[in-house]
Amino acid sequence: MNISTLLQGIASFAWIGFIGVLIMIFMRASRNQPAKGLSSLVIVLLVVAILLTTAGAGLVFLQANEYGVVISAFAPKGYRDVALTPGLHWIIPFVESVQKYSVAQQTYTMSSATGEGAVTGDDSIQARTKDGQQVFIDASVIYKPDSTQIIQLHINWQGRYEEMVVRPVSRAAIRNAVSQFGVEELVSTKRAELELAIRTEIETKLKANNVTMSDFLMRNISFSPEYATAVEQKQIAEQQAQQAKFVVESKKQEAEQARQTAQGQADATVIAAKGAAESAVIAAKGAAEARLVQADAEAKANNLLSQSLTSTLLQYQYILKLAPGVQTIFIPSGNQFILPLPNTTVPGQ
Numbered sequence: 001m002n003i004s005t006l007l008q009g010i011a012s013f014a015w016i017g018f019i020g021v022l023i024m025i026f027m028r029a030s031r032n033q034p035a036k037g038l039s040s041l042v043i044v045l046l047v048v049a050i051l052l053t054t055a056g057a058g059l060v061f062l063q064a065n066e067y068g069v070v071i072s073a074f075a076p077k078g079y080r081d082v083a084l085t086p087g088l089h090w091i092i093p094f095v096e097s098v099q100k101y102s103v104a105q106q107t108y109t110m111s112s113a114t115g116e117g118a119v120t121g122d123d124s125i126q127a128r129t130k131d132g133q134q135v136f137i138d139a140s141v142i143y144k145p146d147s148t149q150i151i152q153l154h155i156n157w158q159g160r161y162e163e164m165v166v167r168p169v170s171r172a173a174i175r176n177a178v179s180q181f182g183v184e185e186l187v188s189t190k191r192a193e194l195e196l197a198i199r200t201e202i203e204t205k206l207k208a209n210n211v212t213m214s215d216f217l218m219r220n221i222s223f224s225p226e227y228a229t230a231v232e233q234k235q236i237a238e239q240q241a242q243q244a245k246f247v248v249e250s251k252k253q254e255a256e257q258a259r260q261t262a263q264g265q266a267d268a269t270v271i272a273a274k275g276a277a278e279s280a281v282i283a284a285k286g287a288a289e290a291r292l293v294q295a296d297a298e299a300k301a302n303n304l305l306s307q308s309l310t311s312t313l314l315q316y317q318y319i320l321k322l323a324p325g326v327q328t329i330f331i332p333s334g335n336q337f338i339l340p341l342p343n344t345t346v347p348g349q
Contacts, residue, residue, distance in 0.1 A: 067150045083150040108170070118162075136221070137220070141217075
């Protein structure tokens with residue numbers, strides 16, 4: 001409660017008291033009773049009521065978010081050139097009045113939901129895209145009057161700036177922006193561009209009418225039932241196509257995996273066969289070399305045996321020639337025969 005309201009309340013009680021005392025005076029007078037003292041009281045109450053009423057009418061208190069335009073009968077233009085700022089002010093009672101304007105943030109909502117927007121019922125914006133599709137947009141505009149232009153705002157719109165400026169400017173800007181985009185763009189890649197275009201146009205036009213826009217919120221975009229059905233069918237078809245593509249890719253991966261497995265097995269078989277062949281060659285080569293060594297050793301042994309037998313046989317024949325019928329010959333260990341063996345080598349050989 002501000003001081004002007006308080007003074008007006010006290011003044012109201014003073015007027016009630018004045019009237020009450022005045023009635024008592026008339027009642028006493030009708031009964032021929034003295035009204036001594038009441039006359040003075042009624043005069044005091046009248047003076048107090050007048051003073052308080054005058055003070056209450058002359059004092060104006062504005063809240064922190066309020067500015068006031070003084071409507072004055074004494075001003076040449078009918079109003080003061082400077083708006084009242086928040087705080088306590090004095091105006092000429094009964095000759096001047098104050099039109100208050102809130103400069104706090106305000107939200108104007110246009111929605112299809114009943115009871116949600118500023119207008120009862122479906123208040124969404126109907127617009128057409130550049131390809132002729134109809135869309136419905138729910139939006140909110142957050143704004144406030146420009147505190148530096150309150151006088152001009154009052155001159156142009158008085159208290160009707162919301163319904164005469166904010167609403168038509170916002171709806172027109174939304175329709176203009178939507179007409180620059182295709183419906184596919186609105187539901188996919190261009191929504192941010194749409195919001196920016198709407199925001200820019202609303203901000204510019206509100207500023208030209210002494211209103212400042214703080215923010216624009218595009219809350220929802222909906223479509224006609226026919227288009228919504230078409231979009232749903234398209235999405236279903238795309239999902240089915242994606243599913244089919246996934247199945248094909250899965251089969252390809254399975255086939256590739258089987259091919260790689262078969263290739264690996266074939267490579268392993270080739271490597272095993274190659275290793276076995278190399279082992280067989282090495283084994284055969286080793287066996288052949290061993291056989292050659294063995295044959296060479298056998299040949300050498302046979303040669304030595306042949307030489308030994310030939311020498312022994314000759315010696316034996318020689319001995320028989322010397323003494324036929326000899327049965328036993330004793331030869332000292334490590335010594336040759338007593339008689340030298342004849343040279344059996346054929347001359348010239």
